[in-house]
Amino acid sequence: MQNAKTKMPIVLALLAALILVLGACSNSENKDKEHKAENDHSEMDMDHSGSGEVPEGLTAAENPTYEVGSQVIINSGHMESMKGAKATIVGAYDTTAYSISYTPTTGGEKIENHKWIIQEEIKDAGEKTYEPGAEVKINSSHMKGMNGAVANIETAEKTTVYMVDFTPTSGGEKVKNHKWVTEGELSAAE
Incomplete structure (x- = not known):
């Protein structure tokens, strides 16, 4: 009996160590899946280049920081190979920019904290600025399944938004008329 009692703490310690190791592997695997999901969202679903057309009612900024x-x-990474990229300003507009969460109309997982849609891309928005938590209908197609989707406002920021042309930092084809980058996400090129 004495032998079984002395072995019990060793067995319990080994079992606890095994649980910790398995838990760490599981967390690492989940983080890898989350990172892959973010990259899939940013790379595969986003329409990188746009037409250059702007929503009805959007007017050019009178004195933008970047002409x-x-x-x-x-200085932001809405999509892979965007952060650190050199860009040319193609348009500057004063409006309210929103980050949103929504489930695509095409199905699939909910998109969290998508940046950005603007006031003029919310169906029947008018002049009213929406508060975080408000539910709105999207009238824009930056990504597949976005147009017509119901979204929750995560953040709202009155700012100048910019349409830009840029070459991804990983190389590849130039992105034209990318909508939108906020003033706080840019810095002057040297």
């Missing part, structure tokens, strides 16, 4: 034609650096 049309200026060279800038993108």
Whole structure:
């Protein structure tokens, strides 16, 4: 009996260590899946280049920090190979920019914290600025399954938004008329 009692703490310690190791592997695997999902969202679903058309009612900014034609650096990563890219400003507009969460009309997993749609891309928005938590209908197609989807507002920011042309940092084809990058996500190119 003495032998079984002395072995019990060792067996329990080994079992606890095994549980910790398995838990760590599981967390790492989940993080890999989350990272892959973010990249799939940013790369595969986003329409990289746009037509250059702007929503009805959107007017050009009178005194933007970055004038049309200026060279800038993108300091955000809405999609892979965007952060750090050199860009040219193609349009500057004063509006409210929203980050949103929504389930695509084409099905699939909910898209969390998509940046950005603007006031003029919300169906029947008018002048009213929406608060976080508000439910709105999207009238834009930056991504497949976005147009007509119901979204929850995550953040709202009155700012100047920019349409930009840029070459991804990983190389490849130039992205034209990308909508939208906010003023706070840009810095002047040197």
